[in-house]
Amino acid sequence: MKKSLLQKYNVPGPRYTSYPTVPYWDESNFVITDWITTLQKSFVESNSSEGVSLYIHLPFCESLCTFCGCNKRITKNHQLESPYILAVLKEWKMYCDLLSERPLIKEIHLGGGTPTFFSIENLALLINGLFETADIAQQHEFSFEGHPNNTSRQHLQTLFDLGFRRVSFGVQDYNKKVQTAIHREQPFHNVAKVTLWAKEIGYSSIGHDLIFGLPFQTIENVIDTIEKTKSLQPDRLAFYSYAHVPWIKGNGQRGFKDQDLPQDEEKRQLYEVGKTLLAKNGYHEIGMDHFSLEQDSLYDSYTDGKLHRNFMGYSSSKTQLMIGLGVSSISDSWYSFAQNVKTIEEYYQKLEQNELPIYRGHLLSTEDLIVRKHILNLMCQFKTSWEEKEYYFNEIPEIIEQLAEMEKDGLIEIGDSNLTVTEKGKPYVRNICMAFDLRLKRKAPQTQLFSMTI
Known part of the structure; x- marks a missing residue:
């Protein structure tokens, strides 16, 4: 057959x-001094012409989503915010001390974890602290990931005032049974509220993240989720295949049985139906898993041949140098990669010893x-x-x-x-x-x- x-x-x-890819890094021949050499080389080559990208990992979440493969710390203790922000700013200062001139920041992306776990005061402390030793590029793009359940209008307004114009909200699926299985219960009106707030404030690119292949998910669920999404008209969408990798992520992805997941042709149908609906609603396929309306910068960069991909995913512009700050963040100098330690305790310990908190990397x-x-x-x-x-x-x-x-x-x-x-x-x-x-x-x-x- x-x-x-x-x-x-x-x-x-x-x-x-x-x-x-990370499993094929040659870690045995990597030393931090080599990373610093390539960092400085790339900075000289690109700072004045392109600027630098920053990825900042904010790892705290109040509850565990069982579909998530990110590095996170589950806690309701918000006293952890301020020490973490100060540690990230110390790491940034250590990088600035290695650079030959004041850096020009073109991109910032706040990822997680849940960036909106942090208060508006601490987020402002972080962003203002970065620019004590750096300048903002004229054509900059600052973005952050927001959780619809805890992103306040004040979060959106504060970050907008600090230069952010792009936000993405994790939606995944609107079906209650699916949400319960992945421990991510958020009603449609929460997503609608934050999306409309972002539009009112003036964000130029609002994204929703959707996932197909989740436990108990059906074609009817995907159709309903995309119909609801259509009513809010986000500028761009990520429509990801759920990556079931419990052997890597441990108990966080064992909140349901394997037989609860759509398999093979059934899963592929979820994608095909979703993709067809998105096309009917004016969304163009951009790269892998991404879709955008024509007014979004992602569409322009794709049609102009300028779309870029790195550890942050797809970006509408390229920078040769991307510095990752925070626990588990990965940096890319184009000539080498470097990843930070994965636990907060190790991260703090390295910084207290005035060491870059890097534990592995690869020279290309x-x-x-x-x-x-x-x-x-x-x-x-x-x-x-x-x-x-x-x-x-x-x-x-x-x-x-x-x-x-x-x-x-x-x-x-x-x-x-x-x-x-x-x-x-x-x-x-x-x-x-x-x-x-x-x-x-x-x-x-x-x-x-x-x-x-x-």
């Missing part, structure tokens, strides 16, 4: 927020940089080319041979020195990138490291 495309290609695979080889470029092209533009000599490498013929089956299935079109993902092939872009992933091919994992690609 002939396999369906889903049966053929639904295998474990990376999401490619980086290349090499020349080969890594070339492969990374191809994977970025595929993830951001659904095409890549090796016509220019600098983007050709010896394994290209082998990769083309490996992709012949995908071309036969109508997922890609291969030219003399280029490759284009077809409309039919867009859901399989992770699989296509895997053909270019030399590190993955040379050392196949012995255990399941990644979520399923579809």
